Amino acid sequence: MSDEFPRYLFKELDAADPLAELRDRFVIADHDLIYLDGNSLGRLPAATPDHLARLVRDGWGGQLVRGWPTWIDWARRIGDRLAAHALGARPDEVVVSDSTSVNLYKLAAAALDAAPGRRTILVDAEDFPTDRYLLQGLAEARGLTLRTLPSDLDQGLDLATLRAALDDDVALVVLSAVSYRCGALLDLAAVNEAARAVGAYVLWDLSHAAGSVPVELAATGADLAVGCTYKYLNGGPGAPAFLYVRRELQERLRQPIWGWFGQRDQFAMGPDYDPVPDLDRFQVGTPPVLGMAALDPALDVLAEAGIDRVREKGRRLGEAIVSLADAWLTPYGFTVASPRDPDRRGSHVSLHHPEALRISRALAEQARVVGDYRAPDRLRLGPAPLYTRFVDVWDAMDRLRDIAERRSYERVPAGPTRVT
Amino acid sequence: MSDEFPRYLFKELDAADPLAELRDRFVIADHDLIYLDGNSLGRLPAATPDHLARLVRDGWGGQLVRGWPTWIDWARRIGDRLAAHALGARPDEVVVSDSTSVNLYKLAAAALDAAPGRRTILVDAEDFPTDRYLLQGLAEARGLTLRTLPSDLDQGLDLATLRAALDDDVALVVLSAVSYRCGALLDLAAVNEAARAVGAYVLWDLSHAAGSVPVELAATGADLAVGCTYKYLNGGPGAPAFLYVRRELQERLRQPIWGWFGQRDQFAMGPDYDPVPDLDRFQVGTPPVLGMAALDPALDVLAEAGIDRVREKGRRLGEAIVSLADAWLTPYGFTVASPRDPDRRGSHVSLHHPEALRISRALAEQARVVGDYRAPDRLRLGPAPLYTRFVDVWDAMDRLRDIAERRSYERVPAGPTRVT
Numbered sequence: 001m002s003d004e005f006p007r008y009l010f011k012e013l014d015a016a017d018p019l020a021e022l023r024d025r026f027v028i029a030d031h032d033l034i035y036l037d038g039n040s041l042g043r044l045p046a047a048t049p050d051h052l053a054r055l056v057r058d059g060w061g062g063q064l065v066r067g068w069p070t071w072i073d074w075a076r077r078i079g080d081r082l083a084a085h086a087l088g089a090r091p092d093e094v095v096v097s098d099s100t101s102v103n104l105y106k107l108a109a110a111a112l113d114a115a116p117g118r119r120t121i122l123v124d125a126e127d128f129p130t131d132r133y134l135l136q137g138l139a140e141a142r143g144l145t146l147r148t149l150p151s152d153l154d155q156g157l158d159l160a161t162l163r164a165a166l167d168d169d170v171a172l173v174v175l176s177a178v179s180y181r182c183g184a185l186l187d188l189a190a191v192n193e194a195a196r197a198v199g200a201y202v203l204w205d206l207s208h209a210a211g212s213v214p215v216e217l218a219a220t221g222a223d224l225a226v227g228c229t230y231k232y233l234n235g236g237p238g239a240p241a242f243l244y245v246r247r248e249l250q251e252r253l254r255q256p257i258w259g260w261f262g263q264r265d266q267f268a269m270g271p272d273y274d275p276v277p278d279l280d281r282f283q284v285g286t287p288p289v290l291g292m293a294a295l296d297p298a299l300d301v302l303a304e305a306g307i308d309r310v311r312e313k314g315r316r317l318g319e320a321i322v323s324l325a326d327a328w329l330t331p332y333g334f335t336v337a338s339p340r341d342p343d344r345r346g347s348h349v350s351l352h353h354p355e356a357l358r359i360s361r362a363l364a365e366q367a368r369v370v371g372d373y374r375a376p377d378r379l380r381l382g383p384a385p386l387y388t389r390f391v392d393v394w395d396a397m398d399r400l401r402d403i404a405e406r407r408s409y410e411r412v413p414a415g416p417t418r419v420t
Numbered sequence: 421m422s423d424e425f426p427r428y429l430f431k432e433l434d435a436a437d438p439l440a441e442l443r444d445r446f447v448i449a450d451h452d453l454i455y456l457d458g459n460s461l462g463r464l465p466a467a468t469p470d471h472l473a474r475l476v477r478d479g480w481g482g483q484l485v486r487g488w489p490t491w492i493d494w495a496r497r498i499g500d501r502l503a504a505h506a507l508g509a510r511p512d513e514v515v516v517s518d519s520t521s522v523n524l525y526k527l528a529a530a531a532l533d534a535a536p537g538r539r540t541i542l543v544d545a546e547d548f549p550t551d552r553y554l555l556q557g558l559a560e561a562r563g564l565t566l567r568t569l570p571s572d573l574d575q576g577l578d579l580a581t582l583r584a585a586l587d588d589d590v591a592l593v594v595l596s597a598v599s600y601r602c603g604a605l606l607d608l609a610a611v612n613e614a615a616r617a618v619g620a621y622v623l624w625d626l627s628h629a630a631g632s633v634p635v636e637l638a639a640t641g642a643d644l645a646v647g648c649t650y651k652y653l654n655g656g657p658g659a660p661a662f663l664y665v666r667r668e669l670q671e672r673l674r675q676p677i678w679g680w681f682g683q684r685d686q687f688a689m690g691p692d693y694d695p696v697p698d699l700d701r702f703q704v705g706t707p708p709v710l711g712m713a714a715l716d717p718a719l720d721v722l723a724e725a726g727i728d729r730v731r732e733k734g735r736r737l738g739e740a741i742v743s744l745a746d747a748w749l750t751p752y753g754f755t756v757a758s759p760r761d762p763d764r765r766g767s768h769v770s771l772h773h774p775e776a777l778r779i780s781r782a783l784a785e786q787a788r789v790v791g792d793y794r795a796p797d798r799l800r801l802g803p804a805p806l807y808t809r810f811v812d813v814w815d816a817m818d819r820l821r822d823i824a825e826r827r828s829y830e831r832v833p834a835g836p837t838r839v840t
Binding site: 027029030035037040041043044048049052053056057058059060061062064065066067068071098099100101102105125128129130132133134136137138141148228230236237238239240241256257258259260261262263266267268269270271272273284285286287288289290291292294364370372374375 | 447449450455457460461463464468469472473476477478479480481482484485486487488491518519520521522525545548549550552553554556557558561568648650656657658659660661676677678679680681682683686687688689690691692693704705706707708709710711712714784790792794795
């Protein structure tokens with residue numbers, strides 16, 4: 001045990017934590033498990049099972065097709081809730097729709113169509129794979145150039161690198177607000193301003209940012225964004241995604257997947273596609289009612305906490321990981337693989353270790369700590385301010401230290417990279 | 421009361437119905453309501469609430485992210501179940517994914533890419549709106565010609581019309597196996613053969629066919645198909661869709677939305693999109709676990725019934741509607757607006773009446789019969805063989821006759837077309 005960071009101090013942090021009681025708003029099925037993977041799949045809100053059960057029984061089972069006049073508005077209603085409680089967007093700018101990948105395709109294509117003559121797309125070389133793959137597909141189909149911006153595995157993209165690459169040939173910049181690997185948080189306002197100065201659109205992937213940092217899409221002048229709801233937004237496995245289009249751009253942009261949920265007077269079922277002039281033109285097919293419904297109880301908890309308090313606690317949880325890693329893990333070959341400045345970091349922290357894959361497995365199997373591994377050699381720890389306690393961080397780091405000290409991860413097969 | 425069709429005869433049909441007891445496998449929340457809209461939103465299977473509750477509690481709540489090694493296979497596992505029990509496809513040809521609209525976009529684009537030089541897409545002018553809109557978008561983006569084939573509102577597309585339009589400039593034919601409006605069932609084998617003879621791909625929309633008629637994708641030599649699961653497949657409101665790609669085509673085709681769920685060695689997260697050579701290349705983003713899960717109990721009931729028995733009962737329910745409409749409703753200005761030959765009709769039947777919109781509303785509000793309205797002047801009645809009784813059809817038609825006779829629909833506002 002280290003004298004510098006005694007466990008009781010972390011208990012005291014929990015005792016003083018204004019969000020501490022919100023932990024009870026989540027199902028904690030196994031109190032011995034330390035869950036630091038809320039950045040991959042958020043916990044189940046305690047109100048969600050009954051909420052879904054009622055919808056299934058009374059809505060689907062009872063109202064049957066007569067439930068649709070209610071459900072059909074949910075993509076927008078819940079989009080507005082996301083806008084208000086997580087994204088800092090205005091009403092009528094966020095809609096729940098499809099998957100993050102499909103939304104990214106729709107908005108990227110829309111932006112490219114709106115920038116004729118420009119031939120370049122910029123993306124962070126270390127951005128989440130699906131984002132890069134989608135842009136490769138769009139670039140290939142349109143004969144455009146996808147430039148991948150070199151980015152530090154631990155520090156994320158340097159704004160100077162982006163600025164140097166911006167010119168009037170750039171149609172679109174796609175970036176994650178928070179890097180999936182190292183957690184680097186970009187300065188949205190600075191990026192939006194730099195891109196706007198050369199007339200390029202910016203499309204943000206907010207998957208690791210939404211619900212963990214106040215994104216402030218309106219205040220930072222963001223054009224376009226997409227993101228998932230199953231991480232810090234606690235919407236459940238494979239929950240539907242969202243998309244954001246700044247109000248002033250909605251009528252000017254047109255996405256490529258012309259579905260009937262974007263059609264003016266949808267149920268007239270007219271012969272030609274004639275999209276509404278607003279956000280709904282970015283909808284496509286029938287929205288997933290069960291998946292959307294799960295977002296309501298999850299957003300209730302976030303709204304009660306307030307994103308600013310979530311952010312503040314997230315910073316401190318991250319600082320705790322960094323401090324304990326420095327103090328306890330350095331002798332065992334770990335280094336912090338995330339920005340050290342909490343203003344430049346989202347809610348998760350990565351640690352570098354050559355045996356990160358086996359260590360992440362040993363943590364789960366031997367020490368009941370769930371974090372995750374990300375290629376090539378990162379252990380990713382994602383505390384979620386709504387339900388992770390400071391003492392959880394202490395216990396997790398203590399168990400990690402024990403595994404490192406005993407080298408018990410050497411008993412774990414390295415094997416191929418698997419899901420999670 | 422008509423002597424020709426006494427109610428007790430319909431009770432006797434129910435008594436002899438081998439599927440009669442399966443009605444108990446669905447939640448019937450309101451025994452006074454006659455639900456003839458299973459072709460829009462299928463009923464809730466009785467086993468679904470507990471199945472979903474367990475997944476939410478034990479899977480999401482208990483396993484948390486550790487559930488993913490199980491869930492990640494569901495898109496394919498449930499796809500195989502759809503293939504076996506509803507679609508007549510082989511294993512590894514059907515996957516659950518996205519919405520019907522997005523899937524149609526993906527497969528239509530893939531087919532167009534695989535037919536370079538061909539400039540024409542054919543679609544039924546009366547096909548479901550989203551299908552036409554999507555193809556308009558693809559045609560416009562690629563400078564292709566979308567030819568809409570004239571089609572009879574009551575009888576559907578004549579095969580001779582299609583044959584006359586097929587030539588070696590046709591890249592793709594998109595058709596619904598069962599017309600959403602009139603229920604006309606196309607001859608899949610004949611269409612596939614005619615298209616193949618000129619080297620064109622056929623992409624089937626099976627939304628109104630899957631779970632109501634044995635589609636037999638393999639036996640009819642189908643190339644491509646998409647469909648929804650919330651109608652006769654009883655997957656719930658906005659349930660995820662499926663797509664089918666004939667095995668021999670999978671490696672040759674590449675869809676335009678390059679997501680990480682199509683990537684070889686997905687969790688290596690390599691730099692460049694390198695899609696698997698099989699069906700998974702048609703997946704995009706993280707699949708909706710809750711939505712997929714609801715398909716299992718629904719498919720259990722279908723598997724127990726057997727699609728051939730479902731089809732046989734569906735034919736007879738349809739014949740009952742046609743017979744009663746002829747006998748009872750002709751004096752009030754109704755005409756059958758569906759093919760009369762049950763071999764050329766899916767499970768739903770449309771009736772034409774100039775006041776169809778108000779009549780459909782009066783049926784629901786005054787007589788507790790839920791069918792639906794489709795533009796311009798059709799009342800659509802969709803019995804579902806798994807839970808609709810013959811006596812339900814008799815009662816519904818009796819109540820409809822009463823409304824027509826008393827003209828009580830004149831009390832109902834016509835108003836704008838709404839969602840149902």
